[in-house]
Structures are given as C-alpha cells and as structure tokens.
Amino acid sequence: MGQIYAILGDIHANIDALKAVLEDARARGATRFACVGDMVGYNAAPAECISIVRDELKCPVVCGNHDRYVSSNMSLTDFHPVAATVVEWTRQQLASDDLDWLRALPMQKPVMGFTLVHSTLDMPEHWGYVFDSLQASAHFVYQKTPICFHGHTHVPIVYEECALGALCLPPENFKIPVGKKFFVNVGSVGQPRDGDPRASYVLFDTGTRELRFRRVAYDIIKAQARIRAAGLPERCAARLVTGS
Ligand SMILES: [Fe+2]
Numbered sequence: 001m002g003q004i005y006a007i008l009g010d011i012h013a014n015i016d017a018l019k020a021v022l023e024d025a026r027a028r029g030a031t032r033f034a035c036v037g038d039m040v041g042y043n044a045a046p047a048e049c050i051s052i053v054r055d056e057l058k059c060p061v062v063c064g065n066h067d068r069y070v071s072s073n074m075s076l077t078d079f080h081p082v083a084a085t086v087v088e089w090t091r092q093q094l095a096s097d098d099l100d101w102l103r104a105l106p107m108q109k110p111v112m113g114f115t116l117v118h119s120t121l122d123m124p125e126h127w128g129y130v131f132d133s134l135q136a137s138a139h140f141v142y143q144k145t146p147i148c149f150h151g152h153t154h155v156p157i158v159y160e161e162c163a164l165g166a167l168c169l170p171p172e173n174f175k176i177p178v179g180k181k182f183f184v185n186v187g188s189v190g191q192p193r194d195g196d197p198r199a200s201y202v203l204f205d206t207g208t209r210e211l212r213f214r215r216v217a218y219d220i221i222k223a224q225a226r227i228r229a230a231g232l233p234e235r236c237a238a239r240l241v242t243g244s
Pocket residue numbers: 010012038064066152153154
C-alpha cells in the first residue's frame with residue numbers, strides 16, 4: 001500500500017498559508033510530507049515556519065536560494081532589493097540553531113522513488129529558473145528517478161521527458177505512467193505568482209501514482225498584517241492579493 005505525500009514548496013515564512021495547506025493535506029489523507037525549499041523570505045514568520053517543517057513534519061527538505069542566502073553572509077547584489085531587504089531582516093530574526101539547520105540543507109534529495117530539488121538538477125547551485133521546455137530538457141539529463149519535484153518559479157506546471165527533450169503540460173491531476181519521467185513544479189505555498197492567490201501544493205500517492213494539484217484559500221489579510229507589523233516592504237503584502 002502506498003503513502004500519500006504532500007509536497008510543499010516556497011513557503012516563504014507565510015505561516016497562515018502553511019497552516020491552511022497542512023489542514024487541507026491532512027484532510028485528504030496525507031501522512032507524509034516533503035519540502036522543495038525556500039522556507040524563509042518575503043513573509044514575516046520565518047522561525048515559526050522552520051519550526052513546523054523541522055520539528056513537526058520532520059520531513060525531507062532541500063535548500064532554496066532564500067534559505068541559502070539567509071544562512072550565509074553571501075552578497076545580495078543578485079537579489080531584487082525587496083527580496084534583499086527581507087533576507088537581511090530574516091537574518092536578524094532567526095536563532096543560531098535555525099541558521100545552522102538552513103545552512104546544512106542538501107541541494108537535492110532522493111525520497112521514495114522521487115527526487116527533491118529547489119530549482120533544477122542541472123547545476124542546482126546556480127538557482128536557474130525553469131520556465132520552458134528547453135530548460136526542462138537540460139534538467140532531465142540529470143534526473144534519475146521517474147519524478148522530480150521542484151519550485152523556485154512559484155508557478156505550478158509539469159514537464160514530461162520526450163524524444164525531443166521535454167513537453168510542457170498544465171498543472172492538472174493525472175496518474176504518473178510507468179516508464180516515463182516527469183519534472184513537477186508544485187507552485188508556492190506562501191507567495192503564488194500564477195495569478196491565483198491561493199496557496200499551491202501537490203499530493204502524490206506512491207501506491208496509485210496519482211498526482212493532485214491543490215489550491216487552498218487562507219487568511220491573506222492576516223499574513224499582510226504580519227508583514228506590515230514587521231515593517232517589511234509593502235510590495236510583499238500587496239502581491240499576496242494578486243498572486244503575482
Ligand atoms: Fe522562492
């Protein structure tokens with residue numbers, strides 16, 4: 001008998017979205033969890049989100065670019081100024097054991113017949129964005145498991161390996177066929193960017209091989225209030241409403 005995994009990504013310190021997603025996942029039978037990184041950044045509850053993933057879910061996790069930058073002294077010149085402001089704020093919020101934990105996260109992780117990575121298996125440390133079939137083709141060269149889950153773009157989508165490289169498929173529920181390879185973007189829990197403000201995540205049944213894309217409404221007003229109370233950039237609050 002299989003297990004139902006909830007695959008979460010780009011939580012970005014949004015505790016209100018994370019709690020709503022966990023409630024939705026458990027109501028649909030999820031007993032296992034996995035996380036494709038970026039637990040911090042953009043929103044105002046980084047320590048709370050780390051605590052849930054690390055201490056409550058105790059699930060496999062990989063490192064996202066925000067996790068890496070927050071837990072190091074790396075220059076933020078590559079970051080958008082808004083993102084950089086929140087990275088600097090987050091560095092001040094976290095205890096040393098939280099920072100140590102983020103710093104030790106792996107770049108990729110094999111789980112039960114699938115792999116986790118934040119961006120792409122094609123040089124994951126470069127944090128490349130996969131927005132098209134060409135970029136997905138480069139990734140498939142390195143994917144050894146039938147399924148790889150990722151995030152980073154905050155846009156849920158599916159790529160299927162094919163003779164020409166990769167096919168792009170919409171984020172709709174389907175059964176993973178045996179003998180094929182899929183690269184699945186689970187979207188973002190804490191800051192969706194596909195025009196739908198609801199939190200995004202994926203359920204995967206390892207027995208039936210069914211993949212389900214979920215969207216969950218949560219208390220955006222509460223998340224915005226946290227951002228404003230923390231003095232973080234207004235853009236971080238505004239974009240939660242539009243999902244952009
Ligand atoms: Fe992200």
